[in-house]
Amino acid sequence: MSEHVLITGGAGFIGTRLSARFASDGHAVTVLDALIPQVHGEDPETTSPLLRSLDGVAEVIVGTVTSKEDLRRALRDATIVIHLAAETGTGQSMYEIDRYVDANVGGTAKLLDILTNEEHSVRRVVIASSRSIYGEGAYETTDGRRVYPEHRSDADMAAGDFEVHVPGEGELRLIPTDETALVHPSSVYGITKQMQESLIMTVAPTIGVEPVSVRYQNVYGPGQSLKNPYTGILSIFSTLIRQGKDINIFEDGEESRDFVYIDDVVEATYLAATAPAAAGGIFNVGSGVATSVNDVVAALFAAYGTEVPTRISGNYRLGDIRHNVADTSALREILGFTPAVAFEDGVKRFAEWVLTEPVEADGYERSLKEMAERKLLK
Template structure:
């Protein structure tokens, strides 16, 4: 019997490339995707290049993980499930709570319920988890102790203090966060990703299925949605640059993330789904390098060959973290993989692709207004 992969949420930025990777390796692929307008436009067959890229690659099922009937259809013959389907966006999750929990937690529960209680051929389930489950991640105290600070508080940030603190401790130093770190997400999105991971890593082994978790850092690259204002700052800033608009830099511009290129995410996920030694494992997938917002803007200006005005406003979003970078030792030691694309090179590839795309509208401004109305953007 040939291996048959189901990728939930597989018509998205990551899923379409992952589908092609599996097909290249000789696997049969089915994709289940709800094709939401926020990502794919109002008429996906026309407005979604991602969906069109699956033609001749995968069997596409237009449906949702919140429907057991859709899941049953998509699961037929599947021996591996890569569960990418999720509502994404830290900010939006803080006010569209029911939708995020229903899709992310409810959809995962339905998937597991079917695999547990109905005949199927599934042998391994891979969950696409997130760095958001770590909250503020790992820090060292002045005397060298490893600590996991609580979320930043509104009062400090309102006063312009954006750093992470712990009562009774002096200055803290960020260190790479490994898979054993405390899980304490600071957003509804993060909570739902932790629950997705916990459900799969707990249930699957009890019913004789292998479970693997891949904790993605900040993914970017060609094909990333330029319509969806919740997909990340590279898309947002690129659109502002092309429109000649000012970039509003939140906090002080020194907040940092671990940006990982799409090709590295795809290869790490493929290995997590196929290598025997991955079974039961949890793996950070990131570059292991901290890149600040200021660094991102400088790299984009260089790649575009132009600049726009910038303003360090001190605005901040409740639920955002200050820093996070991944310790990728397990990815290297167990799966034998290290990310290949440096940020500067990845940004150039991303911008080359962006310049072939139409300039999108002001969805970002609308998203900020929605957050401000709910007192989540200060």
């Protein structure tokens, strides 16, 4: 059956790829995007390849989810909504609190308010949630019990102790975090993603709309912004390498994340939007593999065939987690999908694309200064 898909935030890294995926299967696609300069530059028509990639793929409405008028225009005839629109910087969220809550929580509330009180044709809403809602994920004690450590303290990290701890327990072992895990975000961004998901999963069933949540891990790949300092370390480190600048590795470099390639994210989201079995479900979207920052640096050096000086500084950011790796069993067992791109292969594809892009100034150093001034970077 042909659908009419609305993708909020659809002119971004994930949204443009997802738009192309739906269009290739004959579905109509509408994109609502505010085209913020942090992502698209000051003149998106000329500075945003992502926006240009939507030509002939989707109807683009320039607008914001914080405007009911814009949302009403975009929702016209939509049968599926994929709600990607959000401010996405974990560190930035700790000092631009109002903006993050307004866009992420307020925008979701306005979307649901329209669906609840006005006529529409939407039958399913997919919310792009995040691994950040878990805070520190799942660990196992020496006697095999599952625990969820609280956020790390400033005092411990200042003393060079970056590991997580549970009072009365010894050494903890990281295990994959599944969808039943404790939700206790450690950043404003994580709190807003938790609220987005909770709003969608609670309200949608009461109005006859199927809710689905996809909890993205650390998404990367070609098309990712190389200028936005809140995009992720693969882009940040790639730019530093190409500029010949030193890389400052925070903490001890052994902190880890679950990096998932863009093609796998798009396919998982497509299934979440279209598969009957997905209705009402919550799905981790990740690779299921934890990769340390030190391993990321080594993989990038290998992919680019060059190295720059690195320094393990012991710097740390308040609100950051130590480790996270997703349990992707639900994605496999319910939707029949297993992410296919290994990190080593994905980094090579990413680096090949990066080398075709111009080396541009980024805002990384400015972002660090902003955090340090607010005592969030130590």
